[in-house]
Amino acid sequence: MNKDEKIYIAGHKGMVGGALCRRFQQDGFKNLIFRSSSELDLRNQQDVRDFFYYERPKYVLLAAAKVGGIMANIESPATFLYDNLMIQNNVINSAYEFGVKKLLFLGSSCIYPRLAPQPMKEESLLDGKLEPTNEGYAIAKIAGMKLCEMYNRQYDTDYISVMPCNLYGIGDNFDPKRSHVVPALIRKFHEAKKNGYSKVILWGTGNAKREFLFSDDLADACLYLMKTYSGNEFFNVGTGSDIKIANLAKLVSDIIGYEGEIVFDTSKPDGMPQKLMDVSKLTNQGWKFKTSLERGIEITYKWYLENYNN
Numbered sequence: 001m002n003k004d005e006k007i008y009i010a011g012h013k014g015m016v017g018g019a020l021c022r023r024f025q026q027d028g029f030k031n032l033i034f035r036s037s038s039e040l041d042l043r044n045q046q047d048v049r050d051f052f053y054y055e056r057p058k059y060v061l062l063a064a065a066k067v068g069g070i071m072a073n074i075e076s077p078a079t080f081l082y083d084n085l086m087i088q089n090n091v092i093n094s095a096y097e098f099g100v101k102k103l104l105f106l107g108s109s110c111i112y113p114r115l116a117p118q119p120m121k122e123e124s125l126l127d128g129k130l131e132p133t134n135e136g137y138a139i140a141k142i143a144g145m146k147l148c149e150m151y152n153r154q155y156d157t158d159y160i161s162v163m164p165c166n167l168y169g170i171g172d173n174f175d176p177k178r179s180h181v182v183p184a185l186i187r188k189f190h191e192a193k194k195n196g197y198s199k200v201i202l203w204g205t206g207n208a209k210r211e212f213l214f215s216d217d218l219a220d221a222c223l224y225l226m227k228t229y230s231g232n233e234f235f236n237v238g239t240g241s242d243i244k245i246a247n248l249a250k251l252v253s254d255i256i257g258y259e260g261e262i263v264f265d266t267s268k269p270d271g272m273p274q275k276l277m278d279v280s281k282l283t284n285q286g287w288k289f290k291t292s293l294e295r296g297i298e299i300t301y302k303w304y305l306e307n308y309n310n
């Protein structure tokens with residue numbers, strides 16, 4: 001990749017898009033372009049075509065998506081399916097029409113069946129029923145990844161896809177209604193400590209197990225694959241190890257210094273019992289994560305205190 005060529009990072013204001021901007025700038029890429037959703041609604045086909053027509057980016061990183069936690073996914077499944085299908089169809093097709101050299105699509109580990117053998121290998125795709133709580137989002141992600149694969153087959157394009165595990169990091173969403181587990185825990189324990197609460201109540205049993213990757217590490221993996229991989233395989237991106245939600249809650253509360261009780265509301269759903277990725281394909285490709293969960297949560301909490309606290 002030439003350092004002067006135009007790179008469009010879709011979703012630059014989001015957590016992953018922000019991490020991609022930092023990583024590409026750090027690597028010397030000088031010609032990054034962005035649009036916020038208020039400047040360019042990627043669900044609008046004509047606006048997306050006009051943008052590609054005028055800007056002619058050479059590379060695209062598609063990190064714009066409708067993203068949310070379990071509650072938002074349960075409440076608005078149609079929005080998660082519709083918005084994501086529209087965004088990715090418009091961007092991927094315009095990339096083809098306007099001669100983008102290479103595109104990277106951000107998928108998610110939600111693409112795998114609810115009861116996929118753990119750790120989940122790339123081969124488990126479409127091998128069983130999806131987790132119902134985020135089915136709309138997952139179906140959109142499967143469609144996006146397949147669209148890249150089929151454009152490659154039909155039009156000889158160079159579109160690649162990654163399937164990250166749960167992410168957290170700088171620029172995360174701390175809104176209680178929309179946040180994922182790590183930012184939700186950070187906010188809850190921070191507020192409990194600040195207000196002197198003796199008890200924090202968390203959803204589920206605490207027994208579900210999840211894998212977490214620091215978003216700057218994901219950005220590093222994306223840059224690595226943009227430089228080193230072309231083809232129709234897709235890659236799981238994660239750390240290859242998971243943690244019980246109860247243990248994660250303890251880790252976050254220790255980092256924040258909350259000393260009260262942690263109570264699990266077992267009437268609330270856990271989601272999938274376990275979600276661990278097999279990351280051997282990406283390891284064999286030559287990439288490995290760098291940031292430990294503890295270090296990543298410390299950096300994220302520091303960012304929260306500096307940027308979100310008020």
Ligand SMILES: NC(=O)c1ccc[n+]([C@@H]2O[C@H](COP(=O)([O-])OP(=O)(O)OC[C@H]3O[C@@H](n4cnc5c(N)ncnc54)[C@H](OP(=O)(O)O)[C@@H]3O)[C@@H](O)[C@H]2O)c1
Nearest residue numbers: 011013014015016036037041042064065067106108166167
């Ligand atoms: N977060 C995770 O744990 C996780 C895990 C696996 C995969 N992923 C994937 O990684 C990608 C990025 O996720 P994220 O966590 O960075 O999400 P995020 O922080 O919510 O950012 C998403 C970005 O998408 C943009 N966007 C949403 N709807 C749009 C629209 N209609 N038109 C234009 N832009 C729109 C938003 O732009 P504005 O800010 O300008 O509104 C936002 O900056 C997604 O594809 C997601 O599926 C995330």
